[in-house]
Amino acid sequence: MSVRRLDPNQPESFEFTPENLDWAKTQMAKYPDGKQASAIISLLWQAQKQHGWLPEPAIRYVADLLGMDYIRALEVATFYTMFNLSPVGEHFVQLCGTTPCWLRGADDLKEVCRKHIGEEGEVSEDGKLSWLEVECLGACVNAPMVQINDDFYEDLDAEKFERILSELRSGKDVKPGPQNGRRSSEPEDGPTTLKDSMSAGKAGGE
Amino acid sequence: MTIIKVDGEEIDVAPELTLLQACEAAGKEIPRFCYHERLSIAGNCRMCLIEVKGGPPKPVASCAQNVRDLRPGPEGQPPELFTNTEMVKRAREGVMEFLLINHPLDCPICDQGGECDLQDQSMAYGVDGSRFHENKRAVEEKYMGPLVKTVMTRCIQCTRCIRFTTEVAGAGELGAIGRGEDMEVTTYLDRALTSEMSANVVDLCPVGALTFRPFAFTARPWELVKTESIDVMDALGSNIRVDARGSEVMRILPRLNDEVNEEWISDKTRFVWDGLKTQRLDTPYVRENGKLRAATWDEAFDVIAAKLRELKDDQAAAIAGDLACAESMKALKDLLGKIGSPHMDCRQDGAKIDASSRANYLFNSTVAGIDSADMILLVGTNPRLESPVLNARILKAQRQNGARVGVIGEQADLTYPYDYLGAGPATLQDVLDGKGDFAEAFLKAERPMIVLGQSALARKDGAAVHAAAVALAKAAKAVREDWNGFNVLHTAAARVGGLDLGFLPGEGGRDIDGILDGASSGEIGLVWLLSADEIDMDRLGSAFVVYQGTHGDRGAHRADVILPGAAYTEKSATWVNTEGRVQIGRRASFPPGEAREDWTIIRALSGVLGLTLPYDDLDALRVAMEEDAPHFADTDMVFPAAELPDGEKGAFEDAAFDTAVKDFYLTNPIARASRVMALCSAEKSASLSAAAD
Numbered sequence: 001m002s003v004r005r006l007d008p009n010q011p012e013s014f015e016f017t018p019e020n021l022d023w024a025k026t027q028m029a030k031y032p033d034g035k036q037a038s039a040i041i042s043l044l045w046q047a048q049k050q051h052g053w054l055p056e057p058a059i060r061y062v063a064d065l066l067g068m069d070y071i072r073a074l075e076v077a078t079f080y081t082m083f084n085l086s087p088v089g090e091h092f093v094q095l096c097g098t099t100p101c102w103l104r105g106a107d108d109l110k111e112v113c114r115k116h117i118g119e120e121g122e123v124s125e126d127g128k129l130s131w132l133e134v135e136c137l138g139a140c141v142n143a144p145m146v147q148i149n150d151d152f153y154e155d156l157d158a159e160k161f162e163r164i165l166s167e168l169r170s171g172k173d174v175k176p177g178p179q180n181g182r183r184s185s186e187p188e189d190g191p192t193t194l195k196d197s198m199s200a201g202k203a204g205g206e
Numbered sequence: 207m208t209i210i211k212v213d214g215e216e217i218d219v220a221p222e223l224t225l226l227q228a229c230e231a232a233g234k235e236i237p238r239f240c241y242h243e244r245l246s247i248a249g250n251c252r253m254c255l256i257e258v259k260g261g262p263p264k265p266v267a268s269c270a271q272n273v274r275d276l277r278p279g280p281e282g283q284p285p286e287l288f289t290n291t292e293m294v295k296r297a298r299e300g301v302m303e304f305l306l307i308n309h310p311l312d313c314p315i316c317d318q319g320g321e322c323d324l325q326d327q328s329m330a331y332g333v334d335g336s337r338f339h340e341n342k343r344a345v346e347e348k349y350m351g352p353l354v355k356t357v358m359t360r361c362i363q364c365t366r367c368i369r370f371t372t373e374v375a376g377a378g379e380l381g382a383i384g385r386g387e388d389m390e391v392t393t394y395l396d397r398a399l400t401s402e403m404s405a406n407v408v409d410l411c412p413v414g415a416l417t418f419r420p421f422a423f424t425a426r427p428w429e430l431v432k433t434e435s436i437d438v439m440d441a442l443g444s445n446i447r448v449d450a451r452g453s454e455v456m457r458i459l460p461r462l463n464d465e466v467n468e469e470w471i472s473d474k475t476r477f478v479w480d481g482l483k484t485q486r487l488d489t490p491y492v493r494e495n496g497k498l499r500a501a502t503w504d505e506a507f508d509v510i511a512a513k514l515r516e517l518k519d520d521q522a523a524a525i526a527g528d529l530a531c532a533e534s535m536k537a538l539k540d541l542l543g544k545i546g547s548p549h550m551d552c553r554q555d556g557a558k559i560d561a562s563s564r565a566n567y568l569f570n571s572t573v574a575g576i577d578s579a580d581m582i583l584l585v586g587t588n589p590r591l592e593s594p595v596l597n598a599r600i601l602k603a604q605r606q607n608g609a610r611v612g613v614i615g616e617q618a619d620l621t622y623p624y625d626y627l628g629a630g631p632a633t634l635q636d637v638l639d640g641k642g643d644f645a646e647a648f649l650k651a652e653r654p655m656i657v658l659g660q661s662a663l664a665r666k667d668g669a670a671v672h673a674a675a676v677a678l679a680k681a682a683k684a685v686r687e688d689w690n691g692f693n694v695l696h697t698a699a700a701r702v703g704g705l706d707l708g709f710l711p712g713e714g715g716r717d718i719d720g721i722l723d724g725a726s727s728g729e730i731g732l733v734w735l736l737s738a739d740e741i742d743m744d745r746l747g748s749a750f751v752v753y754q755g756t757h758g759d760r761g762a763h764r765a766d767v768i769l770p771g772a773a774y775t776e777k778s779a780t781w782v783n784t785e786g787r788v789q790i791g792r793r794a795s796f797p798p799g800e801a802r803e804d805w806t807i808i809r810a811l812s813g814v815l816g817l818t819l820p821y822d823d824l825d826a827l828r829v830a831m832e833e834d835a836p837h838f839a840d841t842d843m844v845f846p847a848a849e850l851p852d853g854e855k856g857a858f859e860d861a862a863f864d865t866a867v868k869d870f871y872l873t874n875p876i877a878r879a880s881r882v883m884a885l886c887s888a889e890k891s892a893s894l895s896a897a898a899d
């Protein structure tokens with residue numbers, strides 16, 4: 001991880017859409033009077049959703065909404081890695097490189113990213129994709145995995161990952177979750193324990 | 207009170223103290239970086255670790271735990287703290303080692319060298335070698351304006367500066383971005399600090415990350431001679447320490463005085479010193495054929511004496527400026543008395559103050575009294591510009607006791623929220639009539655305060671405004687045995703001293719307007735300006751002007767004779783602050799060239815005129831001052847003023863209250879001669895115009 005900085009290229013201004021502003025106001029109303037600053041993370045998150053990434057004018061805009069000093073909002077934005085301070089692709093790939101995923105072939109996935117997207121942190125020329133290596137996303141049992149926008153894509157290998165990237169690029173929907181056919185984190189070759197109860201409960205199960 | 211044991215010794219301490227304070231009460235020294243008495247507790251430097259018996263089997267950060275949270279032993283023995291065990295020693299060494307991982311070893315080129323907490327504490331509590339061979343972290347340079355120089359690689363992230371700007375200065379300007387191992391202290395997008403007290407962060411910085419930009423690479427602390435003195439940039443009379451090398455003032459630092467400035471000073475107080483070196487009047491001047499020429503003291507005195515002989519006695523007048531010391535005013539007042547003229551005034555802004563009772567013009571609640579006020583009404587004053595340190599005290603009252611602040615006058619950013627009531631005297635009448643929510647609360651408040659600014663007094667209806675404010679104070683029962691809530695906030699360091707000594711029109715005498723009108727019309731033939739620069743020089747007409755002062759400013763440009771005086775760091779002189787506290791400033795360096803201490807100039811001239819003043823040394827002069835105003839005998843004390851008389855009611859004008867201080871950084875001749883103050887002023891107006899865009 002490196003020092004998180006604001007992007008040199010920033011939009012002129014930022015404003016919530018009317019719907020988002022309404023949403024922001026309901027969030028702010030959740031907190032007692034004078035404690036509106038507590039809504040900072042949800043508002044910054046909404047700003048990022050609206051804009052794709054979190055530009056500097058949005059930080060000021062949210063700080064103004066909440067009556068905070070700008071620097072306080074900047075502190076929050078630079079602390080949480082979920083806030084993207086630079087532009088990201090339409091499909092933003094967060095690639096887990098922590099030990100379990102790494103042992104299961106995360107390096108191959110990185111190569112795929114370099115080949116199909118470009119260097120880490122750069123947005124592909126068509127603006128569709130960008131990638132970042134991140135720390136453990138908590139899906140070790142399905143390693144290796146990536147998160148693309150809000151969804152996990154698990155049990156990957158280079159080939160499957162390439163396919164996912166090219167389908168996303170061409171605008172198709174890709175089913176999230178394990179990509180090797182298994183259901184969630186069940187054993188790959190069917191149940192290995194509690195087989196009796198599995199068969200007993202089959203009627204209610206599958 | 208709670209009994210605890212510190213290193214085996216029993217001590218009785220208040221339960222709300224922190225362990226660190228308890229250890230200090232027991233006489234133990236606890237090293238610290240992030241902890242500071244006047245800031246909130248952060249607990250992030252870990253340098254203050256101690257051992258607590260019965261507590262967890264690990265060192266405890268003593269700044270972040272209270273005595274009341276200690277548990278007694280199994281048989282009810284008092285809790286025990288240890289500051290000198292092996293565990294504590296190793297803990298300190300470990301913390302110090304971690305702090306030094308990323309701290310550069312550039313002490314020889316660091317301005318903090320010699321007064322650096324990290325340097326001292328690593329000497330006392332650290333180990334002598336390093337076990338780290340990795341590269342140190344480098345941090346990008348930051349910009350914080352013309353006063354605070356940054357070398358952020360040296361920062362140890364104690365966050366004192368962040369807490370100061372947020373809590374004391376009231377401007378959330380500094381913050382820590384990228385929390386974690388890459389944490390960096392910065393302003394929002396490297397904007398300059400806008401607070402008028404910003405440079406206090408440099409005093410707070412325990413390392414050399416924040417240093418004084420104007421002082422960079424000029425002197426080492428051990429070369430400087432330190433003189434305790436009094437500041438004259440505003441009427442608060444902040445206690446300062448003037449550091450000089452030879453005849454040159456190198457820097458000015460705050461001195462601790464809980465009653466006045468705590469341990470803060472404003473940026474103007476701190477950085478005005480470069481103005482002491484430029485534009486100085488170092489020799490007498492006499493105007494000949496429209497041009498000033500350097501002269502000797504004898505020539506200058508002869509010219510004045512000749513002029514006085516031409517004039518009738520009551521054609522001479524004197525105006526004392528904002529930086530005049532009490533001694534010089536006393537001498538000039540006595541000289542004028544001997545000449546036989548009643549025309550003199552120390553209120554160069556024309557403030558309508560009735561000096562018959564001290565209560566009329568003092569900050570009666572006292573500065574420390576602000577801490578306990580529950581309602582504060584600011585009338586025609588912007589304390590942020592008129593006295594930033596006092597403003598910080600109002601902020602403190604609001605944060606700590608929830609004091610409610612109301613403002614009548616300019617709607618400025620005071621760093622704290624307030625009820626804006628109105629712009630002019632009519633609103634004051636409304637409050638007096640109990641109209642509105644704030645007024646109702648004010649009239650019922652326990653300890654209400656009215657702070658009357660100079661812009662409310664320096665106007666035609668000033669006396670009526672004063673009377674209305676007195677009436678309001680009395681209506682709110684703010685004037686009683688245990689509390690006096692009527693306050694005047696002065697802007698000039700000289701003002702209260704002048705009023706106390708009676709540097710005011712005598713019987714049949716003219717006040718400031720009268721003198722200037724008389725000078726315009728020719729009725730006044732000679733005007734003595736005692737460091738008075740803030741008047742309209744055009745109104746002096748064709749009068750003969752003697753300017754006694756320190757800088758080639760407005761007054762000197764107009765003068766016919768210039769008598770070079772000593773600046774406040776160059777003489778032993780008395781100042782009375784806005785609450786009536788008599789304080790003595792001491793000489794840190796000598797006046798330049800032929801310049802002399804101000805009272806000696808007047809005393810010497812009195813001899814030439816054959817009207818010799820009856821004091822030959824400073825002590826005799828001070829005794830004479832005590833005869834005029836007995837409280838001059840007791841320095842550093844505030845005496846509650848006698849009864850507050852009702853003023854005479856009068857009609858108000860419609861005009862809104864103006865602002866007494868237009869440009870904070872350029873309020874007096876010394877500040878106007880300072881390059882640093884000019885930079886600050888430019889930075890401020892640039893940021894204001896940027897904000898307006």
